[in-house]
Amino acid sequence: MSRALRAPMPDLFLGLISGTSADGIDAAIVRFEDGAGRLRADLRLGRTYPWPEDLRTQLVALGQQAAPLTLDDLGELDSRIAEGFAQAANRVLAEAGLTAADIAAIGSHGQTLRHRPQGRHGDGRHGFTLQLGDPSRIAERTGIRTVADFRRRDVAAGGHGAPLLPALHAALLHAPGEDRAVLNLGGIANLTLLPADGAAVRGFDTGPANGLMDAWCLRHTGQPFDRGGALASSGRIDPTLLARLRAAPWFALPPPKSSGRDQFHLDWVETALTGHEAPADVQATLLALSATTIADALRATQPSTVRLIACGGGVHNPALMAAVADALPGIAVVSSAAHGLDPDHVEAMGFAWLARQTVLGLPGNLPSVTGAAGPRVLGGIYPA
Structure with a gap:
């Protein structure tokens, strides 16, 4: 099909985040509009869905450095977190009366297990940030293009990868x-x-x-x-x-x-x-x-x-x-x-916006905030 005949990209984006408290998955469906030199964000629907209790207990323990992980544990946790995120996306879509075709992209933050942009020893070498929640699985379970892994590009550019909002x-x-x-x-x-x-x-x-x-x-x-x-x-x-x-x-x-x-x-x-x-x-x-x-x-x-x-x-x-x-x-x-911004869903709205930035090929970080070498398009895109 020629570019001229393609249907326009939907203008709704879906943001997903589970924060450091791991108290639930925040999901927000947002319409963004640029006009008169100012961005407008219209929250179509925002919800918070609880983690299964055994999974939340594990996430909290890992955040407290109280439990070691084998590679098998890590891989399984990556999948389980992704399943939770995908379920949250599908639930908020159903509650909003929308389908996958109505959403341009999901922006998934994932669940942070470690954030050490200055490296394990604080010397600036081998800095890293680790968020779990396999975006391929989210795209597969939802049928929606998924953008994820936003923080690591900023860290690779010498930044802290945070805050991104x-x-x-x-x-x-x-x-x-x-x-x-x-x-x-x-x-x-x-x-x-x-x-x-x-x-x-x-x-x-x-x-x-x-x-x-x-x-x-x-x-x-x-x-x-x-x-x-x-x-x-x-x-x-x-x-x-x-x-x-x-x-x-x-x-x-x-x-x-x-x-x-x-x-x-x-x-x-x-x-x-x-x-x-x-x-x-x-x-x-x-x-x-x-x-x-x-x-x-x-x-x-x-x-x-x-x-x-x-x-x-x-x-x-x-x-x-x-x-x-x-x-x-x-x-x-x-x-x-x-x-005019629901305090419970500003962060999830932010990751919907970051997905929009990435899809449009626009930077999502501010070097004056993170310390990165320059503006960067963040994350990777995982097609539906």
Whole structure:
């Protein structure tokens, strides 16, 4: 068929991500439109689907470096994660009343097992990032072209491979009239700095957000997360413990920088404990660690910030949101919902957008954020 007679590419993209907390698979169907010099993102439908409990337990244990993997284990896990992602894609399509033919491409983040862009020894040699979830299997199970493995090209170009969403944050949330920042409160917290004058966008991880709190809550209450911040609110901040945790050298590193559960895990917390702390007090201190390190990072990099726009699961923890606001007096701390973006699905929308960028042959990274040698088209395309 000639190019002129081909049907136009659908304008819907489907983003899939399971974050560092491994609390579920986020799926978002998004329509993007370019117009009047600004990108618009219309969320057609967003959902979160739980992992099978045995698989989530394994993913969390691996993130805590608590379980070794054989090559056979690794291969099977790659397949199982992909099956979960494909099922999530098919479920959200069915709920939206759509078919595979309506979707231009899936953007699949995969499940991060290790993220060490500076190498295992931190010397910048042999850096790597590893996300599982076989994209060939996702394409096979859904019948939809799949784009995946977004981070490794940026790492190959000397970058951190993270964060990748600041380019989308800038396209959707930049405002000429005020210095803004976007705060993603996932397992790890990261900031996007959006200066009003149009200067280069910057972004970086600030440290733990929900990941440590979720893991501590699961260990001591059996619940996968601290609903409403109830456990943290029932305890008292331990200033000595907080000081020990904040003294970790990683927090003093300048951007670009990124991290993950393999850096901030319960074994790391245990090294700072005396063994006499009450679980609720540790939870309160972990919440304070998240809030204070976010505030420290923002003050150090863009003290002129007027508005901090928060997204991610941590938005639903009022104790965490209040602690961030208290640590940043004079700055308006608001949910991304106030700007028309569902906080639960901004990340999945981001990977839908990254799939669009790749399909169109456009870069998805910002070198000013990741430290890569230049803009790069990210990921690989796996045909349906």
